[in-house]
Amino acid sequence: MSVPLYQLPEQQPSVWQPTSVEEAMQLKQQWGDNSVLISGGTWLRTRWENGLSPTPQHLISLGSIPALSGLTIDTVGHVHIGPACCLSDLMENELIRQRCGLLVQACSEIAAPSVRNLASIGGNVVTRTGDLIPVLLVMDAQVGWSDGQKERMLPLEEWLESKHFTSYEMMTKIVVRASEQDMGKSHAFYLKVGRREAFTPSVVTVAGSLRMDADGTIVAIALSAGGGSAIPARFTELEDAVTGKLLSKEVLQTLHKGVSEGFEAVADDYAGVDYRKITAANLIVSECYKAWRKGGGAYAPRS
Ligand SMILES: Cc1cc2nc3c(=O)[nH]c(=O)nc-3n(C[C@H](O)[C@H](O)[C@H](O)COP(=O)(O)OP(=O)(O)OC[C@H]3O[C@@H](n4cnc5c(N)ncnc54)[C@H](O)[C@@H]3O)c2cc1C
Secondary structure, three states: OOOOOOOOOOOOOEEEOOOOHHHHHHHHHHHHHHEEEEOOOHHHHHHHHOOOOOOOOEEEEOOOOHHHOOEEEOOOOEEEEOOOOEHHHHHHOHHHHHHOHHHHHHHHOOOOHHHHOOOEHHHHHHOOOOOOHHHHHHOOOEEEEEOOOOEEEEEHHHHHHOOOOOOOOEEEEEEEEOOOHHHOOOEEEEEEEEOOOOOOOEEEEEEEEEEEOOOOEEEEEEEEEEEOOEEEEEOHHHHHHHOOOEOOHHHHHHHHHHHHHHOOOOOOOOOOHHHHHHHHHHHHHHHHHHHHHHOOOOOOOOO
16 A cells, blocks of 8 residues: 655645735735745745645745846846746846856755746745855845835845744845956855755855955955855854955964854754854855965965
């Protein structure tokens, strides 16, 4: 006798296809906790199948709301990304390829193409642990939220820290500044360490952007880490502490200590907290060192 992997709900959920943010939020108000907003459904489906959350009676699909799928650039060069855009569309879009190269790289390291054809950037962010978040953090992303009436913008970092988010709001946009690396002004990086080479959940993800003067003085630096169940975060105090300093062996040591102490890693069955902290610190310092050498770091030591 075959055993089903998971129990199908007795009643299949209804799928609603609103065409505006207002209509979607009205449906959410109407169906309350018996409903969920769904974009690609790749994350939600895994949770339902594994019994981590019940399948709700009403799925409010975001796929027919044109305002959630736009990709535009404004007059000051900020890129506006609709949260319902799927990862494969982002990877193929010329604007994103030219202005957000690091984001394209991060998308390409998530799951397999079939999943990326469905998985959305908004869904990745709303899970709070998605692998795109470290990149969006170093791009100073702002996120727009609407309750169907009013929209508010706030820094992604603030939203991640906030405990006041309700499921009666919807992410309506992600706004990033074009990366300086794509304009040839800084060294930027994204690294994902998983349990195997490809098609793997992350153990640690780091992202960063570093701009130096010709003499090796740090002009601007942005660093973040996440991975596994950790909520990704920037190292703002550490960034402030090294900005304006000449990159040196001591500064690299400061960065290593700051990242390993500051990264709020979460252990699971595969890797402990210490391993994750040290890995994040090693990755970030090695990239800063590479930038130092590459950026004419005449004073960079060879080891
Ligand atoms: C085989 C497989 C491999 C995967 N590998 C990775 C990986 O390597 N890295 C990684 O980060 N993730 C991975 N994922 C998880 C998932 O695919 C991604 O996080 C994806 O980007 C989620 O997007 P989605 O559109 O499918 O989200 P959904 O499942 O539709 O939604 C996710 C959450 O976001 C909410 N939501 C979605 N859009 C909005 C919105 N606009 N406003 C408010 N709430 C919203 C939903 O209600 C839900 O709570 C993997 C999944 C699978 C099945």
